[in-house]
Amino acid sequence: xxxxxxxxxxxxxxxxxxxxxxxxxxxxxxxxxxxxxxxxxxxxxxxxxxxxxxxxxxxxxxxxxxxxxxxxxxxxxxxxxxxxxxxxxxxxxxxxxxxxxxxxxxxxxxxxxxxxxxxxxxxxxxxxxxxxxxxxxxxxxxxxxxxxxxxxxxxxxxxxxxxxxxxxxxxxxxxxxxxxxxxxxxxxxxxxxxxxxxxxxxxxxxxxxxxxxxxxxxxxxxxxxxxxxxxxxxxxxxxxxxxxxxxxxxxxxxxxxxxxxxxxxxxxxxxxxxxxxxxxxxxxxxxxxxxxxxxxxxxx
Amino acid sequence: xxxxxxxxxxxxxxxxxxxxxxxxxxxxxxxxxxxxxxxxxxxxxxxxxxxxxxxxxxxxxxxxxxxxxxxxxxxxxxxxxxxxxxxxxxxxxxxxxxxxxxxxxxxxxxxxxxxxxxxxxxxxxxxxxxxxxxxxxxxxxxxxxxxxxxxxxxxxxxxxxxxxxxxxxxxxxxxxxxxxxxxx
Numbered sequence: 001x002x003x004x005x006x007x008x009x010x011x012x013x014x015x016x017x018x019x020x021x022x023x024x025x026x027x028x029x030x031x032x033x034x035x036x037x038x039x040x041x042x043x044x045x046x047x048x049x050x051x052x053x054x055x056x057x058x059x060x061x062x063x064x065x066x067x068x069x070x071x072x073x074x075x076x077x078x079x080x081x082x083x084x085x086x087x088x089x090x091x092x093x094x095x096x097x098x099x100x101x102x103x104x105x106x107x108x109x110x111x112x113x114x115x116x117x118x119x120x121x122x123x124x125x126x127x128x129x130x131x132x133x134x135x136x137x138x139x140x141x142x143x144x145x146x147x148x149x150x151x152x153x154x155x156x157x158x159x160x161x162x163x164x165x166x167x168x169x170x171x172x173x174x175x176x177x178x179x180x181x182x183x184x185x186x187x188x189x190x191x192x193x194x195x196x197x198x199x200x201x202x203x204x205x206x207x208x209x210x211x212x213x214x215x216x217x218x219x220x221x222x223x224x225x226x227x228x229x230x231x232x233x234x235x236x237x238x239x240x241x242x243x244x245x246x247x248x249x250x251x252x253x254x255x256x257x258x259x260x261x262x263x264x265x266x267x268x269x270x271x272x273x274x275x276x277x278x279x280x281x282x283x284x285x286x287x288x289x290x291x292x293x294x295x296x297x298x299x300x
Numbered sequence: 301x302x303x304x305x306x307x308x309x310x311x312x313x314x315x316x317x318x319x320x321x322x323x324x325x326x327x328x329x330x331x332x333x334x335x336x337x338x339x340x341x342x343x344x345x346x347x348x349x350x351x352x353x354x355x356x357x358x359x360x361x362x363x364x365x366x367x368x369x370x371x372x373x374x375x376x377x378x379x380x381x382x383x384x385x386x387x388x389x390x391x392x393x394x395x396x397x398x399x400x401x402x403x404x405x406x407x408x409x410x411x412x413x414x415x416x417x418x419x420x421x422x423x424x425x426x427x428x429x430x431x432x433x434x435x436x437x438x439x440x441x442x443x444x445x446x447x448x449x450x451x452x453x454x455x456x457x458x459x460x461x462x463x464x465x466x467x468x469x470x471x472x473x474x475x476x477x478x479x480x481x482x483x484x
Contacts, residue, residue, distance in 0.1 A: 022372050022373040022374060023373055023403075023406075025372075025373070025374035025377070026372075026373040026374040026376065026377070026399055026402060026403050026406075027399075027403070029374050029376065029377030029395065029399040030376075030377075030395070030396055030399035030400055030403065032377070032392075032395060033377070033380065033392050033393070033394070033395030033396030033397075033398075033399055034392070034396050035392070036391055036392030036395060036396075037390055037391070037392030037393050037395070037396055037438060038392070039391075039392065040390040040391040040392050041390050041438070041440055044390065044440065046391070047384075047391035050385060050391075051384075051385050051391070054385035054386060055385075055386070058339060058342065058386070061343070062342060062343055065343040137342040137343055138342070138388075139341070139342070139350075139386075139387055139388025139389075140341050140342075140350060140351055140352040141341035141350060141352045141353060141354045141355065141387060141454070142350060142387050142388040142389050142435065142439060143350055143432075143435060143436035143439045143441050143447060143450075143451065144388050144389065144439045144440065144441055145350070145388075146388040148342065182388075188441070189441040189442045189443075189444070189447060190440065190441060190442065209444065209446040209447065209450075210350075210441055210444070210446060210447035210450055211446045211447060211449060211450030212450070213446065
């Protein structure tokens with residue numbers, strides 16, 4: 001049998017009008033889609049309302065699936081651990097030896113650091129995270145890289161706050177619902193992060209490429225000092241991220257910098273911490289128009 | 301008669317005595333399964349690169365191709381709108397692309413009314429591949445070679461996934477027409 005829609009819609013006027021109306025509605029639908037798309041590309045925040053409500057609605061289910069995911073990852077890790085136990089044991093013993101030595105060195109450096117800080121009159125300020133939550137999902141079918149968090153405005157999360165895992169930076173909060181929020185991951189092609197080399201003062205920008213790698217672009221061009229395995233940390237420029245958090249590890253050198261792998265891969269991340277914006281004043285100042293003084297903007 | 305053939309009063313959808321197709325089941329199953337499929341890519345993994353195929357779109361195409369005449373031409377509009385809420389794409393891209401997909405299938409069907417499964421497969425994968433590339437272009441991401449290279453695995457995965465989804469849809473289609481007991 002030929003599919004029903006390929007048959008002629010008979011001589012019945014009613015049936016003919018029905019088919020025709022279907023096409024008209026489909027065409028109008030596509031047109032409305034194009035208009036909405038143009039609108040949301042022009043003003044990306046236009047449809048945040050319905051989206052956050054929808055996200056909040058599926059957050060509990062996503063939370064449960066995140067738990068299952070973490071559990072199953074642990075199981076696989078455990079099995080893999082048994083298979084490689086012998087050789088790993090020897091390797092780990094060697095590593096512990098080295099780590100002990102490094103630990104002693106670090107202890108000395110820590111003491112010296114404390115002494116120097118006391119000398120300068122800086123007090124040690126530990127920041128407590130605003131909230132700790134699971135990464136409950138991501139837009140894994142889209143070319144944009146967003147992740148969803150199981151914490152929202154009810155937990156004190158605000159737009160712009162940095163998100164980090166125990167390993168390093170994950171991204172920045174983009175949109176906040178009541179019990180969930182959307183995070184711009186570092187690998188998104190719209191994400192730019194000021195970074196510096198962990199052991200020297202080479203500063204650069206880490207831009208997402210959209211394919212799980214970051215492009216490191218050095219600010220001072222000249223001789224490219226980077227080497228494979230170099231680690232980049234946040235520099236604190238821009239005011240969002242606290243300096244010294246691990247970001248990426250260089251995988252390949254290029255002409256103007258390097259290609260780097262992110263250290264805190266969201267796929268391997270379970271819990272993340274949402275931190276306060278490091279320097280809110282600096283961001284407010286940067287957002288204030290040039291014609292207006294920052295003090296006025298604060299007063300208003 | 302029962303003794304001669306125990307299945308004499310049954311058909312593929314169950315016993316025919318005192319049982320009939322449920323209109324609720326018959327109409328709700330395709331729509332709810334497509335909505336559920338649009339939600340799926342959010343759950344399994346928080347990945348650093350786009351890897352999962354657009355399962356919602358593929359479910360809609362599979363319903364349209366496996367059981368023609370069930371989804372109206374304009375079905376892409378509401379279903380795409382729902383998908384936009386979760387896909388991370390700018391709002392409107394799903395509405396546009398899904399509506400276009402339905403119109404394209406309609407056009408293909410007037411041209412080729414008699415098709416085999418392989419042709420349906422090619423049509424679905426062609427539409428999905430085009431929509432993945434178009435969605436990447438319309439996503440507001442800054443376009444570059446690495447971004448498009450990252451889409452290739454996604455397209456290949458959807459190529460392999462379509463037969464599975466089509467098979468699941470045909471199972472669901474049998475469930476859709478299941479005979480249930482008439483009350484009263």
